[in-house]
Amino acid sequence: MSHVYVLVERAAGSGSGLSPVTAELITAARPLGVVSAVVVGAPGEASSLAQELGALGAAQVIDASAEDYSARVITPEVDALHALGSANPAPIVVAATTTGNEIAGRLGARLGSGVLANVSAINADRSAAHQIFGGSYTTTAVAGGPCPIYTVRPGAVKAEPQPADAQLAPMPLPGASARDVTVTGFTPKTPADRPDLASASVVVSGGRGVGSAEGYRDYVEGLADELGAAVGSTRDIVYDGWAAPETQVGQTGATVSPDLYIALGISGAIQHTSGMQTSGTIVAVNQDGDEPIFDIADIAAVGDVEDIVPELISQLQARKG
Numbered sequence: 001m002s003h004v005y006v007l008v009e010r011a012a013g014s015g016s017g018l019s020p021v022t023a024e025l026i027t028a029a030r031p032l033g034v035v036s037a038v039v040v041g042a043p044g045e046a047s048s049l050a051q052e053l054g055a056l057g058a059a060q061v062i063d064a065s066a067e068d069y070s071a072r073v074i075t076p077e078v079d080a081l082h083a084l085g086s087a088n089p090a091p092i093v094v095a096a097t098t099t100g101n102e103i104a105g106r107l108g109a110r111l112g113s114g115v116l117a118n119v120s121a122i123n124a125d126r127s128a129a130h131q132i133f134g135g136s137y138t139t140t141a142v143a144g145g146p147c148p149i150y151t152v153r154p155g156a157v158k159a160e161p162q163p164a165d166a167q168l169a170p171m172p173l174p175g176a177s178a179r180d181v182t183v184t185g186f187t188p189k190t191p192a193d194r195p196d197l198a199s200a201s202v203v204v205s206g207g208r209g210v211g212s213a214e215g216y217r218d219y220v221e222g223l224a225d226e227l228g229a230a231v232g233s234t235r236d237i238v239y240d241g242w243a244a245p246e247t248q249v250g251q252t253g254a255t256v257s258p259d260l261y262i263a264l265g266i267s268g269a270i271q272h273t274s275g276m277q278t279s280g281t282i283v284a285v286n287q288d289g290d291e292p293i294f295d296i297a298d299i300a301a302v303g304d305v306e307d308i309v310p311e312l313i314s315q316l317q318a319r320k321g
Contacts, residue, residue: 054166113145209265
């Protein structure tokens with residue numbers, strides 16, 4: 001029976017919890033065969049995740065552990081997947097993050113296999129889909145070699161758990177070698193109070209129409225706080241310094257597909273809409289009724305953000321009271 005390896009992603013700042021993208025990776029990999037979830041970390045981490053991974057669809061959980069894991073960067077993941085692919089060749093699926101893409105590149109060189117990066121779907125024939133030109137077109141590509149490697153863009157695949165047995169398989173890793181980068185100090189990023197952008201069910205995003213950094217804070221962040229939502233932004237206001245880079249949605253930012261997406265002062269350029277057009281309900285607020293964002297919006301409000309959003313926030317606060 002065919003099988004596929006999926007590199008498990010952990011939640012930032014959690015030490016043991018799964019990142020939501022892991023469920024997406026398992027779903028994306030399922031057409032290739034039985035899923036083996038590969039947990040690379042310190043001893044004992046895999047056993048704590050096995051039940052959850054089984055609920056998502058992993059038939060096997062490989063415990064690739066190293067005592068010095070916390071002092072190493074990237075090489076343990078590459079070593080583990082290289083060993084698995086060499087001993088029992090199969091496709092490999094990782095997240096299309098900065099780290100995931102580097103792991104994929106190193107693996108491709110070691111295993112002599114092709115790499116398909118930033119894919120949006122994987123097919124049973126080992127081909128994969130890419131969204132190009134801002135999502136205007138979908139192309140299909142195939143990677144060669146015994147272990148084709150795919151990096152799947154977070155948010156591109158809807159997670160569909162299919163419970164499996166999740167048998168635990170130990171795989172001790174060797175200690176650091178001369179090619180390892182050794183971590184001498186580490187300060188974890190403080191987790192944000194708001195939901196993670198890629199997995200949030202509600203996202204409030206802002207564009208140039210919010211007027212300024214203060215407008216982004218008052219309207220986008222203010223409305224998000226009332227709704228318990230994540231915040232997003234367009235590329236131009238990130239470049240202007242109005243919003244943090246990690247909030248960028250679009251072709252060169254995050255891909256999101258929340259139940260509700262609220263676009264404040266966003267024109268709707270394809271660079272942005274390619275990252276949010278699969279959202280469940282899209283609400284757009286813009287003073288120009290001819291902007292392309294209204295072509296994909298389910299609910300449209302033509303008017304100034306500074307007039308509409310404060311009233312909306314006031315109404316939400318009144319209902320809570």
